[in-house]
Amino acid sequence: MAGIWICAEQTGQALELLQAGKNLREAGMAGGLAVLSWPGGPRPEDLGAGGADEVLLLPPPGDGQPLEAFAPAVLEEARKDPPDLMLFAATARGKDWAARIAGGLDAGLCSGCTALRWDSASGTLEMERLLYGGAAVLRIAPLSFPVLAAVLPGTFRSGPLTPGREARIRNLPAPPPSPVTVLERRPKERQGQDVTAARVVVCAGRGFEKPGDLALARELADLLGGALACTRPLSEELHWLPEDLCIGLSGIQVKPELYIGIGVSGQVQHLTGIRGAKLVCAVNRDEQAPIFAAADLGIVGDLYAVLPGLVQALKETTPA
Amino acid sequence: MPVFVACFKWVVDEAYIRRTSAGELDLSSVGYKISDYDRNALEEAARLKESAGGSVVAVTVGIPEATKGVKDALSRGADQAIYAADPSFGTLEASGTATILAEVIRTRVGTYDLILCGEGSSDLYDQQVGIRLAALLGIPCISFVQKLDLEAGRVVAERRLEDGIERVAATLPAVVTLLPDINVPRIPGVKDTLSASRKPVVTIGREELGLPAEPRFRILSLSASRLERQCERFGSDEADLRRFAGALRQKGILR
Ligand SMILES: Cc1cc2nc3c(=O)[nH]c(=O)nc-3n(C[C@H](O)[C@H](O)[C@H](O)COP(=O)(O)OP(=O)(O)OC[C@H]3O[C@@H](n4cnc5c(N)ncnc54)[C@H](O)[C@@H]3O)c2cc1C
Numbered sequence A: 001m002a003g004i005w006i007c008a009e010q011t012g013q014a015l016e017l018l019q020a021g022k023n024l025r026e027a028g029m030a031g032g033l034a035v036l037s038w039p040g041g042p043r044p045e046d047l048g049a050g051g052a053d054e055v056l057l058l059p060p061p062g063d064g065q066p067l068e069a070f071a072p073a074v075l076e077e078a079r080k081d082p083p084d085l086m087l088f089a090a091t092a093r094g095k096d097w098a099a100r101i102a103g104g105l106d107a108g109l110c111s112g113c114t115a116l117r118w119d120s121a122s123g124t125l126e127m128e129r130l131l132y133g134g135a136a137v138l139r140i141a142p143l144s145f146p147v148l149a150a151v152l153p154g155t156f157r158s159g160p161l162t163p164g165r166e167a168r169i170r171n172l173p174a175p176p177p178s179p180v181t182v183l184e185r186r187p188k189e190r191q192g193q194d195v196t197a198a199r200v201v202v203c204a205g206r207g208f209e210k211p212g213d214l215a216l217a218r219e220l221a222d223l224l225g226g227a228l229a230c231t232r233p234l235s236e237e238l239h240w241l242p243e244d245l246c247i248g249l250s251g252i253q254v255k256p257e258l259y260i261g262i263g264v265s266g267q268v269q270h271l272t273g274i275r276g277a278k279l280v281c282a283v284n285r286d287e288q289a290p291i292f293a294a295a296d297l298g299i300v301g302d303l304y305a306v307l308p309g310l311v312q313a314l315k316e317t318t319p320a
Numbered sequence B: 001m002p003v004f005v006a007c008f009k010w011v012v013d014e015a016y017i018r019r020t021s022a023g024e025l026d027l028s029s030v031g032y033k034i035s036d037y038d039r040n041a042l043e044e045a046a047r048l049k050e051s052a053g054g055s056v057v058a059v060t061v062g063i064p065e066a067t068k069g070v071k072d073a074l075s076r077g078a079d080q081a082i083y084a085a086d087p088s089f090g091t092l093e094a095s096g097t098a099t100i101l102a103e104v105i106r107t108r109v110g111t112y113d114l115i116l117c118g119e120g121s122s123d124l125y126d127q128q129v130g131i132r133l134a135a136l137l138g139i140p141c142i143s144f145v146q147k148l149d150l151e152a153g154r155v156v157a158e159r160r161l162e163d164g165i166e167r168v169a170a171t172l173p174a175v176v177t178l179l180p181d182i183n184v185p186r187i188p189g190v191k192d193t194l195s196a197s198r199k200p201v202v203t204i205g206r207e208e209l210g211l212p213a214e215p216r217f218r219i220l221s222l223s224a225s226r227l228e229r230q231c232e233r234f235g236s237d238e239a240d241l242r243r244f245a246g247a248l249r250q251k252g253i254l255r
């Protein structure tokens, strides 16, 4: 049926991509919307209500099989009846899936896709992504179809549901057993606030000397009614904070009213995550730090002296 | 003896990219570097060799100027390098890079046990070359690995996913793509640099490879990201911090 196929681990992510698909169709791109699912995957009834024409239903994953083991079954189906576009939610698994299927189809894959547009006059699918850690924006158009895109969750907003609207179900065959087997799963405990929803984000960088010192940043966040986040070294190398608090190219994108980076140097990969912030502030002892060129208000000074003083000054200007 | 293949890319150092007043990308004063996470791939390969024996082959696809990168890679523990070079390789897409890597590894390395890639390259950050390479070679792939071990005939790895850690095993040969916290890359010393220049390098020209891969995309535009901020500075004395707090208040941030 050509059209658009959507692949996401979670219902919410699939609904976002369904909306992206509906937008393309409204702009004139032809074809139906099909969404992949499996027992434990996105809920078929919600996919129908969210606008899917068809649900491509995979059998439950085999014992000790990673979810990626589905890829060959999807690839086989895509070979038989190629869609024009396949949209993947760019989670770790989604990116793996997308690259495997793109490799199998020898198709183009626009990873980290930030925008999609159908130009009906020229019949062009315009895709946008970042380059050089976010320093550049690249707009491309596929030269061949099918084409794939991996889209970061949160890029599109999901639309309203039509309760009772149903999608056709098409069953896909089970994939062959994967050569990769799962030995153990250690689910992550969800901790902390949702930083992407916070009005104020206080971001700690490597300028902090030890994990206990983050209390200073936390105090500032509490005072401003905000959430604490961090740069990649703090979550990935030092493991002082969980990875879902990491802001930037390989982490989350935030759009708060106020972002304050403390002991953050301001490398482009990090700045990419705060482009949508209304006001950017920074505290850094190095006046040459690149963050100052990317900040509205910058305080040059040692964070260990600035933070207590700043908390004091804020308390004085905040009416009790 | 096991053969470890580390794939690395020689990339523009993004810290030197500027934006012209016309909003164009200014690459005139950039330097180059080994892509950040590929240093982790080279390091992990060197460590595996130190513990399991065998050898490390560093493989790259790049522009002729990348010879400096080849030497850099050899100073990080690799025993030899294979370098596919052509001026046109600077603008390859992930599909094209993976095709060339697959051909080079198949024809020039021959037998290998583990191929190590970074999670993503610093310039394109496509996060797909390693996974596509595995698909092309028809071997298992374990992506987003934070820890790995070799056991008899297989690789056991911890993948970090949004919902937690998944410990998986795959038979060799296999491809792994590595997260940066898997190790701390070494800083090559003078001795490493000296011995690097004595290590064998096989350079392969475009004409020695099969038909070049067709691009899958055309470029509509490439522009510098816009960053417009006020850039107002404050000191750290009490008066300045009060002035800063006042500025936040004035902007309606403080409630
Ligand atoms: C492909 C790729 C993807 C990446 N993705 C991300 C991402 O998503 N998010 C991310 O954050 N990074 C990312 N990075 C890493 C990024 O390039 C930087 O290395 C990182 O953002 C730096 O973190 P930092 O500012 O905390 O540390 P540093 O760069 O080490 O900066 C620390 C700063 O603290 C200042 N400082 C030190 N002591 C004090 C003090 N006492 N008081 C005040 N200031 C002090 C220093 O002057 C310095 O500017 C990525 C890199 C690559 C290659």
Ligand SMILES: Nc1ncnc2c1ncn2[C@@H]1O[C@H](COP(=O)(O)O)[C@@H](O)[C@H]1O
Binding pocket: B007, B008, B009, B010, B035, B037, B038, B041, B059, B060, B061, B062, B094, B097, B101, B116, B117, B118, B119, B120, B121, B122, B124, B125, B126, B127, B128, B129, B130
């Ligand atoms: N030109 C290249 N030469 C060798 N290896 C590469 C090249 N491009 C990408 N890779 C490998 O593939 C990984 C992922 O790259 P990418 O898909 O571009 O994000 C990198 O970390 C490298 O290990």
